Every structure is written in structure tokens, then in C-alpha cells.
Amino acid sequence: MRDVAVVSFAEAPSARARDDANEVEILLPVVDEAIKRSGIGRKEIDFTCSGSCDYLAGAPFAFVSGLDAVGAWPPIRESHVEMDGAWAMYEAWVRMQHGDVDTALVYGFGKSSLGDLPHVLTLQLDPYYVAPLWPDAIDTAALQARAWLEAGHDEREMAEVVARSRAAAASNSNAQLAGSPTVDELLAEPYLANPLRRHDCPPVSDGAAAVVLAAGDKAREVCERPAWIRGIDHRIEAPALGGRDLTVSASSRKAGEEAGVDGVDVAELHAPFSHQEPILRDALGLGDDVDVNPSGGALAANVMMAAGLVRIGEVAKRITDGTAGRGVAHATSGACLQQNLVCVMEGD
Amino acid sequence: MLEAPNILEYPYTRSTGPVIGRFMTELRDGPRLLGATLLDGRVAVPPTEYDPATGAAVDADAMVEVGPAGVVTTWSWVATPRPEHPLDHPFAWALVRLDGADTAMLHAVDGVAEGDMKTGLRVTARFAEERVGSIRDLACFVAEGS
Amino acid sequence: MSEPVTVIDTPMRLDYRFTPGRAQSRFLHGMGEGKLLGQRCPQCGSVYLPPRGSCAKCGVATDEEVELPDTGTVTTFCVVNVPFYGQKLKIPYVSATILIDGADIGLMHLIQECEASDVHMGMRVQAKWLPEGDRGPTMESIEYFRPTGEADAPTESYEEHV
Numbered sequence: 001m002r003d004v005a006v007v008s009f010a011e012a013p014s015a016r017a018r019d020d021a022n023e024v025e026i027l028l029p030v031v032d033e034a035i036k037r038s039g040i041g042r043k044e045i046d047f048t049c050s051g052s053c054d055y056l057a058g059a060p061f062a063f064v065s066g067l068d069a070v071g072a073w074p075p076i077r078e079s080h081v082e083m084d085g086a087w088a089m090y091e092a093w094v095r096m097q098h099g100d101v102d103t104a105l106v107y108g109f110g111k112s113s114l115g116d117l118p119h120v121l122t123l124q125l126d127p128y129y130v131a132p133l134w135p136d137a138i139d140t141a142a143l144q145a146r147a148w149l150e151a152g153h154d155e156r157e158m159a160e161v162v163a164r165s166r167a168a169a170a171s172n173s174n175a176q177l178a179g180s181p182t183v184d185e186l187l188a189e190p191y192l193a194n195p196l197r198r199h200d201c202p203p204v205s206d207g208a209a210a211v212v213l214a215a216g217d218k219a220r221e222v223c224e225r226p227a228w229i230r231g232i233d234h235r236i237e238a239p240a241l242g243g244r245d246l247t248v249s250a251s252s253r254k255a256g257e258e259a260g261v262d263g264v265d266v267a268e269l270h271a272p273f274s275h276q277e278p279i280l281r282d283a284l285g286l287g288d289d290v291d292v293n294p295s296g297g298a299l300a301a302n303v304m305m306a307a308g309l310v311r312i313g314e315v316a317k318r319i320t321d322g323t324a325g326r327g328v329a330h331a332t333s334g335a336c337l338q339q340n341l342v343c344v345m346e347g348d
Numbered sequence: 349m350l351e352a353p354n355i356l357e358y359p360y361t362r363s364t365g366p367v368i369g370r371f372m373t374e375l376r377d378g379p380r381l382l383g384a385t386l387l388d389g390r391v392a393v394p395p396t397e398y399d400p401a402t403g404a405a406v407d408a409d410a411m412v413e414v415g416p417a418g419v420v421t422t423w424s425w426v427a428t429p430r431p432e433h434p435l436d437h438p439f440a441w442a443l444v445r446l447d448g449a450d451t452a453m454l455h456a457v458d459g460v461a462e463g464d465m466k467t468g469l470r471v472t473a474r475f476a477e478e479r480v481g482s483i484r485d486l487a488c489f490v491a492e493g494s
Numbered sequence: 495m496s497e498p499v500t501v502i503d504t505p506m507r508l509d510y511r512f513t514p515g516r517a518q519s520r521f522l523h524g525m526g527e528g529k530l531l532g533q534r535c536p537q538c539g540s541v542y543l544p545p546r547g548s549c550a551k552c553g554v555a556t557d558e559e560v561e562l563p564d565t566g567t568v569t570t571f572c573v574v575n576v577p578f579y580g581q582k583l584k585i586p587y588v589s590a591t592i593l594i595d596g597a598d599i600g601l602m603h604l605i606q607e608c609e610a611s612d613v614h615m616g617m618r619v620q621a622k623w624l625p626e627g628d629r630g631p632t633m634e635s636i637e638y639f640r641p642t643g644e645a646d647a648p649t650e651s652y653e654e655h656v
Contacts, residue, residue: 019349022515025547028555042553058356058510068546071553114354115510119430127504128368129394129483130454134432139441142424143454147443150422150467194425194462238400242443242452243392246422350519350631354512360504372499481499 004096005219005226006345007320008037009313011209014176014301017113018206023052023062027109027208028069035105038212039222042071045212046101048078049092051085051108052305055120066109077101084108085209085309086270086331086341092213093232102218108306109208117204117304124335126239137335138201142193144246144336145275149195151247158274159186162199162299165274169296176203176301202272202302209306211313227316227345230326231259234341236334246336249276252283255342259328264344266291266318266327268311272298276337280330284342294318308332312343319347365397366408372481379475379485382411383449393449394483417472417492418446425462434488440465444489446473458488517547520559522631528623532597534558543597564621566594566601566639567647569656573610586610592619592639593652600655603633607640615656616646 010033012026035042048070052063063080072078079095081087085108092104118136125131125140149155163183169175181199192198219226235251235258237244244250261284269284269292271277281292295314298307308331315327326346333339364372367384371394374380384395384406393414398405423442429435434456442465443452457471471489479485514522517533521544524531533545533556540549541560549556571590588610591600605613606622619639629635 019351019513020516022513022518022547025515025517028548028553031553055508057512058354058508059512065546068548068550069553071549071551073551111513113511114513115508120508123506123508126394127362128364128372128502131506132483132502132504133434133455134430135441135454136430139424139426140454143422143441143443146424146467147422191425191427193427196424240392240394240396240400240451241454242421242445243400350514350522352512354510355507356510357507358505360506361501362504363501364499369499372502376499377496480503482502 002097002099003216003219003228004093004213005223005228006211006312006316007039007214007219007223007226008034008212009209009317010034010037011174011306011310011313012207013174014205014207014303016176016204016206018111023057023109023111024065024068026111026206027066027107030208030210031069031105031107034107034210034212038214040103040212040214045103045105046077047092047095047104048076049080049088049104049106051081051083051088051309052110053082055123056110056112056304057114066107070105083305084331084333085306086312086343087234087333089211089213089309089312090232090234090341093229096213096215102215104213105210106213106309107208107210108303108309110303110305111206112204112304113206121335138193138196140241140335141201141273142196143241145195145200145273147246148275148279153278155187155195156183157278158200159183161274161277162186165293165297165299168294169300172295172300174301175296176205178296178300196273200274202298205301205303207301207303207306209303209310209313211309211316223320225320225322225347227319227347229343230346231344232342233258234339236339239334239338241336247279249279249283249337249340252280252330252337252340252342255340256284256328259342259344261285261328261342261344264290264326264328266294266315266324268293268295268297268314268327268329270298270308270311270331272302272307272332274299279337284328284330308341315345319345322347367395367397367406367411370408370411371395375485376479376481379479380413381415381446381473381486383414383446385410385412390450391448392451393446394453412448414448415446415473417470418444418449420457420467420469420471421445421452422467423457423465425465434484438462439488442471442489444471455486456488457490459490459494515547517545517556521545525633525635526629526631528626528629528635530562530564530594532560532562534560540598541596542599543594543601560596562594562596564594564623565642566592566619567652568605568613568615568617568619569593569600569652570615571605571613588613590639593655598655603636604638605640606638612641616649616652618642618644618647
């Protein structure tokens, strides 16, 4: 395996609704910053890969305009996934294994504020048996939450995740929801979709994020302490919600085993719903000594199509600045943790 | 700043395969609910064209009748239904494992108050009066014996 | 007994808002004022109309606003013969890409006041604006473009932008 590292990370401050800017106007300064911080010239980037989803804005080929932020002239090597930017990074990493590409720009972006996001996500569900009933993304997450609660957990654990996430987000200037609610204050709130309360669900966020990857000597040349990708893997489960155990994340467990999660100091888990954090901790075998979601996680800011890439960036940043030695970043896609990517990074 | 409405609306139709087609046909005509027999003998409901574990094509002729009653394996509450939802008053979503099935299907449960909903509740299918060959021919589930 | 089910109906509708963002909002407001407002790239000097806030070649923000005349050259066009739902124009009609004088990318609009068969690459055209009171932040503030009657633009003036 060729050594590839994350050498820079940038993101826009997440916001409930960026009515003042379109996707390109949000993305451009983020790509600019990621490239500047990388120490690699814009025209030196060998490959560009992005993640976005047309259904966020309700416009076809929405991602093509994102290239206006990149400067795709003369023509560039470029690819796109209709997925979170974490999967765009996976493609870039795979592409770099060929040996002819030494640097890559990866980004994810979206303006979920333009639509009714939970309703839009209904279209991810089985088109014959489930989508025609129109259960939204909060409804399906709520089904998973109840199953998890009945497997021997309680709502207090969910509130603890929220309280910790909001407090951690206070030191993240790009997070959207920060504060210091107490567990009791949170539990006193009414249900949004029993057993989920509003704060158990992610905020709707507009934003963008980008990372730059570099291989071997190139990474060492531009970055004092690159965040080396030691393992990366992603797995998907069958779509039928009633056909799998919603209280565990078998695909995260498998991806974690393949990526090699042991010995991490820090973990950024893409858990848009509070009950999903303990499910993922368990799946990845993370002990109490691991610092989970110091950024505040997806409960503090959840830019669809970028939040997974942000988890990778947050771990990479902490390795590069010396706060952490080894970390794991996780990204998810689909209803109830259907598809999961795990990326383990380490400093020298 | 300018803003305009943007409505995405499509009259999609989807062709069924032999398994989903048979499920919809018998739901419309029976009405009865069918499951698919997988390679390991388990019965999957709703039935898929292919076995999720092996990828093998499911035999449309080897489908078995399930339900019409079953048990709630998990549930959630809808306090303010959307216009598209199967019911226009508060209701529960549930995963229901029909009698004879090994997997659960997602649908609505009507007539049970939020405080009375529970995992393990026995429910039975209520079919729509007019059926066209759609999952909505199954209008909802109701508490068994109600 | 009816035929077996082989197709199901799965209609969908999703309601969104569309927000054009800074650059396009400036352009649309300009249309309302009877002006064509583009943006210039500080790096390569390319002028974009409509502007997108960034230069597609350089990937940098295009903050400099440029007001352009409402005359230009047809660089390509198509004669539409197929009716579509909601159509207001009589068929055949011409949709064209017009390189407005001073711009580096073409603007799509309609060509009227001539036979469809008269439209050709290099044809000089000018905008027919709606009366002042009827204009708004929309491309439709220009009703269509019409031939000016001038001699064709020399090929060299637009061949790089075809």
C-alpha cells in the first residue's frame, strides 16, 4: 500500500441557511484555504474528487457548478460521487495507489436549507415497499433509537451524548450548535418523534469542507507532520430496515476491523442521531479512554455530503498539530447507519 | 437576496420483477400478504427479488402466505403527520414481523395511543377498500382484536 | 381477475427554495434595471455573463462588476420544432447562444423578428427589453434578441468562444 496522508483541511462555518450565497460561493474560499494550507500549488493538484447530492438543492448536475471553485482549465483529472465527501476521499486514495498521481483535492458541500431534508431523504428508502408511505429520516432514526433503548439502554445516555457534544462544540468556531444544557434540561424537552427529541437529531446545515491528500515524499515535503492514512475501508448493509439488527452497526464493525482501529487516542464518529454514537463506539470497540467527537460531532453541525469528510479533517488536524498520535474517523450514509466508512490515521 | 420556489415533481412508475409483482398482485386481489423463501429457509417480508445474503434470485413460485397478524418489533410516533403519510391523524410507525416471517416490514399502526404503543404488541393488517397493487393497499396495522 | 401487477405508480413531489447567491442576484437585479451586469476575473481578465461569483478557469472569486452593452453576436443556435408542456412560443422558434460584446462566455436567449432560417453564426443581435415598468429580477426582462441588420461579426471575433 502506498503511503498517503491528509496534509490540510478547511471548512466553512456551518449555518442553518446560507441565503446570501450559492454553493460555489460557499465552497470557493474553503477550497482556496485547503490548497493554501497544503503548500501544494493549485495547478500541481493531480486529481480532484468531490461528494455532493443533487437532491439537496433539487437541481440536476448540481455538482458540476462546484468545479467553478476549482478552476478546471486546462482540463483536470476529476471525479465525483453522489455521496459524502468521505467517499470522494476514498476514491482519491484508491486512485493514488496507482502511483501516477501524487496529490489530490477532495471536497464535499451542500445547502440542505433549500429543501425539507428529512423528507428528501425518504427517497433513499425502498421504492416499492417503504418510500410510498413517506416515513422521513427522523422517523426511521426513531425506529432505530427505540430498538436500541429496548436492547438495554435509556434516554439519559442519549441526553449525555447531546450535552457533551454541545459543550465540545463551544471550542469549534465552525460548529453551529454549542452550549451547556444539562442532561435534566434536555430530558425535560418534549419528544419530536418519540423517542427522539429535537436535540437528539442533527441540525440542518449549509456548508462545505475540503482536504488535500499527498503521497509519500510529497507529503513529507509540504507537511511537517502529515496525518498518514493507515487503514481505510467501507461496508454497506442490505437496505431493508426490518432485515437487519438496528441496535448494532455490523458494517461499521467490519470496516473498523479491516481498517485497524486499535490504539486510537481520538475518534470522530459521524453520528447524526444521539443514540448512534454509543452504537458506533461499540462497533469500533472504543474504550472510555478515547476522546470522542471533540469537534462536537454531527449533532453540532451536519452539512450533508461533507460531515463525514469533516470527521476525517478533524482527526487529521489533531494529528498534524500534535494533539493526537493515532485517530479514527467514521462517516455514514443511508438510513439507520446503512453504509459506513472508517479511516484510521496516524502521525509519525 | 432573491428567492424563488423550485418544485420537483415526477409521475414515476416502476416496473416490478416476478417476486414484487406477485406480492403486489396478491395484495390487490386477495388481499393476502406473501413472503419470499430464502436459501437458508428463512421467510423475508417484504419479499425481495434477490436474497440479500447470497444474491441468488428468489423463486417467485415458492412464496408463502404470512400474517395477516404479527408483532411490533420496534416503533416510533408521528405527532404531526405529513400530507403524504398513510394516516392524517397521529399514529405510530412500526416494524412488524408478520406471523410466519423472519424479517419485519415497515408500516403504520393506527388506533393505538402513544402511551399504549409497545414492542411486542400484536397487530393485524387492515386492507384498503380499493386496491390497485401498491404497498398502500395495506392501509395500516391495527391492534389485534380491535 | 385482472392482469398481474407489473408496474406500480410512485409519484413524488419535493418542494424547494432556489437562492441564486450573490453574483447571480446582482445579475438578476441588473436585469430589472435594464442592465447586463457581468463579472471579471482578477487573474485572467475573463468576463462572465451571467456571472457565477468565480472564474471557471482560475477558480478565484470574480468580485469586479462590469456593465456590458445589450448587443452581441450569435455563436450557435438551435431551431426548436418540438412542443413541450407549458410552451408559449409558436414553433419553430430559435434558441441561441449570444456572445454579448465584451463578454467571454455566451448568454442563452431567444431570437425573434426574423425567420428561423435566417439565423446564423456571426449574426449581430440586440436585446428587446420589456417596457421599464414590466422588468423584474428575471432573464425575461429581455423579451428576446433581434437582428440589428449590421454585417456579420468577423469569425475571429467569436471563434474562440464557440
